[in-house]
Amino acid sequence: MDWGMKNRLSKIIRPKDGRTVMLAVDHGYFMGPTTGLENIEKTVKPLLRYADTLMLTRGALRNYITPDTNIPIVLRVSGGTSILNKDHLLHEGTVVDIDDAIRLNVSGVAFSILVGQSFERDTLLGMTEYINKCERYGIPVLAVTAVGRGLGKDAKYLSLASRMAAELGAHIVKTYYCDNFEHVVDTCPVPIVIAGGKKQPEQDALQMAYDALQAGASGVDMGRNIFQSTDPVGMMRAVNAVVHKKYDPKEAYDLFKEHESKK
Numbered sequence: 001m002d003w004g005m006k007n008r009l010s011k012i013i014r015p016k017d018g019r020t021v022m023l024a025v026d027h028g029y030f031m032g033p034t035t036g037l038e039n040i041e042k043t044v045k046p047l048l049r050y051a052d053t054l055m056l057t058r059g060a061l062r063n064y065i066t067p068d069t070n071i072p073i074v075l076r077v078s079g080g081t082s083i084l085n086k087d088h089l090l091h092e093g094t095v096v097d098i099d100d101a102i103r104l105n106v107s108g109v110a111f112s113i114l115v116g117q118s119f120e121r122d123t124l125l126g127m128t129e130y131i132n133k134c135e136r137y138g139i140p141v142l143a144v145t146a147v148g149r150g151l152g153k154d155a156k157y158l159s160l161a162s163r164m165a166a167e168l169g170a171h172i173v174k175t176y177y178c179d180n181f182e183h184v185v186d187t188c189p190v191p192i193v194i195a196g197g198k199k200q201p202e203q204d205a206l207q208m209a210y211d212a213l214q215a216g217a218s219g220v221d222m223g224r225n226i227f228q229s230t231d232p233v234g235m236m237r238a239v240n241a242v243v244h245k246k247y248d249p250k251e252a253y254d255l256f257k258e259h260e261s262k263k
């Protein structure tokens, strides 16, 4: 791995503890003005001090984040379908050229794949072609697996999808937490981060993040469970404490409640 690739990876995953808190606010590229992200600048600004990386789209970066913002960016570069397209949700292709990703000075890019759907080949080849370009310039690719409906999101499926992503060249894999998550982590040779999924009670989301880390995950790439929380800053701080400060779920929830009570 060359210096540039290693340098960018170190901006996504902290070398000190091998962990990361990624804040995902890319939902608008297929969900439109998602609750909590009506104004991304307003939502994200107070959260950034507890995030290692910000994951978002090109349009969100240009329109909501000022260029002097000091946060490594993971840019979503796949897209092309909306949440209204029930049959082909996430039948995605490339939506941002590598040149533009470089011009935006990103630390990594994210590409969604859908293993097990009729169009899996399109998404797998799309991601692989992007990885080939990224290898040329030393840009890590985060493969986003398993977003969408109708997929058995168990360890059997998630380990298959995650391992495939890594074997095809992804540098980091984003997937969902599940029972026997150790199997997903143990059979994937690159770092794994978990998505938060739909909003759940803060206590449960913190427990899930903790369990994923205990199973060997490198961190979280969380969105709705943070920005749709009753106290997004408190939740972001609590998630950060689980990931980087070894807080257990109870300690983290207490931290959240303490912050929420002062709001």
Ligand code: 5RP
Binding pocket: 024, 025, 026, 027, 055, 112, 144, 147, 195, 196, 197, 198, 221, 222, 223, 224, 225
């Ligand atoms: C969509 C994504 C989102 O960033 C991802 O689902 C994370 O957000 P959340 O924690 O809200 O699930 O990659 O394809």
